[in-house]
Amino acid sequence: MDRVIQKKKWSTKRILTIVGIVGVAALIFGAWYFTSGNSKLNVDTDRITISEVKKGPYKDLIPVNGIVLPITSIYLDATEGGRVEEKYVEDGAMMKKGQPILKLSNTNLQLSLVNQETSVYNLLTQMQISRNAAQQNTVNKLNQMTDVESQLTEAERLYKLNKHLYEQKAIGSQEFKTSENNYNYLKQKKQLTNKILQQDSASNQQQLEQAKQSYAGSQNALSVMRKKVGDLVVRAPVDGQLTALDAEIGQNKREGERLGQIDVLSGFKVRVDIDEHYISRVFIGLAGTFSFAGKDYKLKITKVFTQVTGSRFQVDMQFEGAVPQGIRRGQTLQILLALSDETTAILVPKGGFYQQTGGNWIYKLNESGTIAYKTEIRLGRQNPDYYEVLEGLKPGDKVVTSSYENYGTMQELVLKKP
Structure with a gap:
């Protein structure tokens, strides 16, 4: 007997078709979702x-780096050129003002000093000779003046006597005229002698002043020459630490050549490099802060170097308030520089x-x-x-x-x- 076979509602083909349709719909929906909105x-x-x-x-802050420097550094340059003969100290030594650092030798300079001293001694001798001659000339002039005065006194006495006798008709006119002429002559001679003596005194005084000035000039030149020779011994100009000493025994140094420097350790400053972009906003008085050993410290700009090198310029900053204990020359600090007040x-x-x-x-x-x-x-x-x-x-x-x-x-x- 035949049996009716019922048709399956969910065949494999039908399931696959539905899955495909759903997948396509999902793709369409996804495409729409991701393209139709954000x-x-x-x-x-x-x-x-x-x-x-x-x-x-x-606060408008910029980070900058600064290097700790002595508050004052004095450079040591060779005032006179020469050969290094002796070194009394080494780099890093603590110096006292006037303490010798090294000695240079310069034969030409020392010979010039000897010649200058000889010139001064010769000038002094010549001055003494001239002064003695002037004094002798003055003595002679004074003797002449004394003789003329004596002669004039005698001539005046004789003139007055003959005048009285002539008025009494005791002598003739010829004898009277002779005494009168002699008297007048000696008066004029005294005046002339006195004038010559005054001129001679003024001339001697002028020559003496010129000789003094010449001698003083020679003495000054000698002092300068002695100082130049004395400068061959390089000394510390102030109390401080000797750094960057560049001199070895036997080395020749030219005049003006850098020998080293003295760092005054009474305080420190910080030399800061800043990008040239901020040059118009940086001025004296701006403040900065940095941390050292777990504490914060303040700095203030005291000097601005407007010269730009390698797209950067520099400023000097000094400590406001306490200075960190243990800070050393050459240390690098990371500083926050405030370009504006707090807002x-x-x-x-x-x-x-x-x-x-x-x-x-x-x-x-x-x-x-x-x-x-x-x-x-x-x-x-x-x-x-x-x-x-x-x-x-x-x-x-x-x-x-x-x-x-x-x-x-x-x-x-x-x-x-x-």
Whole structure:
């Protein structure tokens, strides 16, 4: 007897067909989902850094490096050239003012000193001879004056006597005229002798002054020459530490050549290199801070060197308040230099996001913290810790500040906890 065979509702062919249709629909839906809206990427929250935007105090700080130097350094240059004969101390020695450091020899200079001394002694001898001659000449003139005065006195007596006798008709006019002429002659001779004596005295005085000036000039020249010879012994100009001594026995040093320097250890300063980009914003009085041995210290700019070398310029900073114990010359300090006073601003912590966005946008979290979406922003100043936010964010917003290197052009990040 024949039996009716019932047809299967879920045949293999039918199942495969349905699966295919569902797959195609899923592909179509996926394509529509990812192309019709914002591109999205799933991100684990433990692999990113989420920071909160806040409003707080802001200082425009830049990190710079400084080298500790003595507050004063005095260079030692060879005042006179010569050969190094002796070294009394070595590099690094503590010096007292006037203490000898090394000795140079210069035969030509020493010979010049001998010649100058001989010249001064010869001039002194010549001055003595001239003075003796002037004194002898003055004595002769005074003797002549004495003779004339004596003759004039006798002639005046005889003239007055003959005048009285002539008036009494006791002598003739010829005898009277002779005595009168002799008297007048001797008066004129006395006047002339006195004038010559005055001129001779003035001339002698002038010659004496000129001789004194010439001798004084020679003495000054001799003093200068002795000082030049004395400078062959190089001495410490102040108390301090001898550093960078560059001289060996037998070495020839030219005039003006650098021999070393004396560091005055009464205090320290810090020489800082700064990028030329900030040259218009750096001036005397700006402050900086640094940490040393777990403590913070303050510095202040006291001098700005405006010369730019290798795209950098330098400033000198001095310690404000306490100086760190144990600090040494040549140490490098990492300083935060404040380019402005403290202000209040909206701040976002610094992070790797800036390298991909240039500060033009950032991923901002929604209120539930499940999605971070691309948001345009505008940043202003920056310091080592924060960027100043000018537009696009407000205090309390949460943003992704870690690197965006792997996110490409994604518009949204779907945040998932692992």
